[in-house]
Amino acid sequence: MITIDAMMVCLDLSDIDEKLVAFTRSLCERLEVRKVYFVHNIKVYELSDDFKEWFGDVDLASEVEGNIQDIVAEHFGTITDHEILVSQEPNTEVILANLVKRYHIKLTILGKKMSNKSSGALGTKLLRVLPCSVLVFPETASLYIRKMLVPIDLSDTSVYAIRLSKNLSDQFGTQLEIMHVYRLPSQFFPLISEEKAVSKAEEVVKQKFADLQKRHQEIARIPYTLVRAANKSIAERITLHLEKGGHDLLVLGLKGNNPLPSLSLGSVPTELYNTNINVPLWLVYSGDVIK
Template sequence: MTQKINLENNLRLMVALDLTEMDPILLQYVNFLCEVWNIEHLYFTHNIKQYKLYDLYDEFLEEGITLEDIVDRGLQKTIDKYYTASVPNTVLITTDDYTESILSHLAKEYKIDIMVVGNKDELQGTGALNQKLVRMLDANVLLVPEEAKHEMNNVLVPTDFSSASARCFAVAGSLVERSEGKIEGLHVYNIPSFFFPYINSEKAIDKTKNHLKDKVKQFRKKYKISENIPFKYIDREGYSVVEAIELHAEKTDADIVVVSARGGSNITSLFVGSVTNDLLIRNRKMPLLVIR
């Protein structure tokens, strides 16, 4: 079972580097995390696809140099330049055709609490690897975008009132413990437009909000969520749930969004909740922390 994130824990973070322009962004964000979290050890890792080695081995071996040596030097040069925190670190270089599989193996072997990966927009990459990682890893996953702010003052927790999403509030409390930041719960609802010709839209919205107030009250009581955490419920108004979450996050200047890997169905750890799955492939301005 994944260890709960808490600042009293000595966290182990693994940072997936890929020798692109995303690496300096990740390393500088990790410097920030070392200030606000209690991190015991960092593991900087890079996986070389095996099929890329075959055409290059002969060329490098003639000079007595392996591709692993070159990758190691390149990584170490970037780490030396951009990693400035004092937390001990280890560089791990692997060769495997399936990056998500080897990262999952390493996360288990080194008992990683959080896997830190890049969420790329203009830079190289897609969200496919991130989706696979969240599906396969026992660890929590932190996706860091190019524009991530180095702040932890405003944490947004979208919720469907499930037990899985309730765990995110405890995690959010740990995230803002040192910064004394604030947490906001968010529920996105929708009233089907085909009801409006038959019922008064204002009454429908009022009834929905009153129902959600009761729902929040029950949610707080059942999962012992602090009364000091405000809840916002918004009509998605033609947007998808994910779009509504992101628009609200940008509007409220959220520093990080915390979601559960699983939704309300909670069938199996192999299935990622649909909202979380869609968030994984979106380009956001704020980091996304996915909780197992």
């Protein structure tokens, strides 16, 4: 059973907010979530002089809070204890990171617009600085989760992601698939034939996965797909598999073992975030990594 003591939902007062709040409700209906914080930060310095001249000394924070209350009342209701937090700070990343620490947030939900509508710069910054797992919800994603994909690299981080995915799959009553993308050491060609190299690589990876299954019996019956990267990146192969497989949720484990926060996200999660995928992306840190 997955229990989330505190969840944070980041709203930006755009059209995606209603769908984001509705998706949060669907999670709370299927997971044990004890409290949800709906948050928005007003960057006052970005307001134009015309705005200040037209509206004068209006209590903007109260107006924004009222707007969010209306959305929450319509699309979330009273299904779970919740609170609305509106701040007015110059740096959104800093205030949100502080909220995660102050309220012991375990999962943050971020909305994501398609690349033709937004640069995604703030989202990328948040993924790098928030000390918790993050669920990215694209504006084109479905509210319903029927099939999940968890790509792994056979590390301890992968095991944590698989366990989370298995628990989610059991609670949601959905299908779950494990995927591994491998690369061949191209520097050895043409000394070794490509056919032999592929055969040997698959044999090695399958044996490693079999050993993983022996150590963790809970994943023994989960379908497993092995894919060669070939001329594409790992993220591109994952994206293609998502499109072909009809998955509704992608779960990735994050190592977080780099002492520099700006470098800890990793190339595959970053590339996937910057790709216009149509499914939610759950980027999960283990509890030990967060500590």
